Amino acid sequence: MTVLNFKNYKVVAMKYQLNDNFFNKEQDRRSFNYSPNLKINFTTEDENKAVVRIRFDSKNELPFDINVVIEGEFEYNSEDDQTKIGFEELLKKNATAILFPYLRAIVTQLTSMGNVYPPLILPTINISALLDKENNKG
Template sequence: MVLQRNLCWRWHDLKTMRFENYTVEEIKLEQKQIVDGSGLQVAIFPYVEKHDQDSAKVSLTCRIVDQEEEELRNFFLEVRLSGEFKVEDDGEVTDSEITSEALLANNSLSILFPYLRASISQITSIGSNEPVILPPVNILDFVEKNRVNK
């Protein structure tokens, strides 16, 4: 599934980040019995694949399980979606601390996360389960914690 987006954000009239589109690349769902949603373990994995200095494909993968051990699992869901982003400079030379890399690594994840949340809710609402609704996440904190834990 590919949805076209041509959204544009401008920071301090210096850089513009364009969100070209996003794609739900992979959905894996294994469900042996109905789960109520309590006790589910959620993990989110970001990945930035740079095309060049000012453009990248940014991916978010979310894995939701009821048990870590595969043999004991009743529920497993993994969704990966990706978006294409491009940063454009207005050509002015400044001392700005805002870099293309920071915009692509951090802000793109903040833009993609609501699409991931919506995809997971839609997928899990099919059938007899209550939908899994991920809470809003401060992506900048998430990225910083992820960087520290590596």
């Protein structure tokens, strides 16, 4: 058995809307810059089960506004945690890293279906470094 079991994920929300106000006359409609806005929440159902929610928003940053929210269900096997990392720490880093590729694929597919602009392909992210950076802000 593994310490952290990924049971399933589900799409909670998907929204795509063209942002007609994004470009001015001088901008090239085929290229754009963005900075990912990623939010991560953890909800522990009991001492061995949790739901991890990841959200990606791009409001007024792209030629389209998108919102994607996914949730993953995880179980913790404390008896297999030989290094005693703990459930919360495993959720923060490992569960988020497990879910992120699903989020990336959904964002790419959703933005490709608009058929006006190139699809948005989120870059791979070092989840551990991102979480450490967020923790140091607070």
